[in-house]
Amino acid sequence: MPPEMTSLDLQQRAQAIKLAIFDVDGVLTDGKLYFLVDGSEFKTFNTLDGHGIKMLIASGVRTAIISGRTTPVVERRAKNLGIQHLYQGREDKLVVLDELLGELDLSYEHVAYLGDDLPDLPVIRRVGLGMAVASADAFVRQHAHGVTQARGGEGAAREFCELIMRAQGSLDAAQAAYL
Template structure:
């Protein structure tokens, strides 16, 4: 994955992260919605993103998904990756964030969020490291602290995970384990 340059401020923010939260459509997927004739839905996910999330979890960072849509596909993906907290069908993501922080005893500065559209913006602006994917709405990109080089569903989540791990000094060891 392409590494984003760690400016001193980006390094400082990412070093504090204890919880990484992901939106789904447009972040873990390309944002397209696929419906079959029977009304069921399917999504495509990037395996590089998935392994990045697994590495982030192994490094000790907790993970969550907050999404406005509800589908069994996302529940299965979260389970497969070991994502600890899943919130589906929740339009007001800031309310969910506050519930989760209360449960975990964390504060906003310890949270990173990766989103792509207007419903993500209140959380992006509130957390310590609010980021948008390269394919995000331009208004969201403008108000995010940083923007990935990769598009949603095309490695943006992996880039986000590796950025956090790089800032926390765990990326090289995680990669070296495969040598």
């Protein structure tokens, strides 16, 4: 994490977030690619991450996935979670970000992004809150505003969602609904 960033800085950045974007492989999954003999693939997703995304959506923050790969499994996961915007097979993620911001009439400071590898870095550096998962490439972690404690596919997305919700004052109410 850049030395000038503190927890307070992250909270201040998170207060302005209206759109949270997630990479898939290495962020919503552990980064491993699983291929079956017939050429199809499968991915494992963390249920804690999924519920965190659902809580974030319920708090009023829009969500998106931008992935360089294309697979029906991600489309199904996005639909199950209620993720509003899905972009697959798009390697230039900054171009996708600009398209999405134009569509939603938002600016960079209103966006949070969670990634793990070099293709994510241009977006991480451009948005208001650009974060990396603990298992991200070291260079990416070095240039992110913050780094999760959890690894990709192991609760990092939940941590990211809760950081935003905590900063915006919606986390306590979301958790209290289960008491």
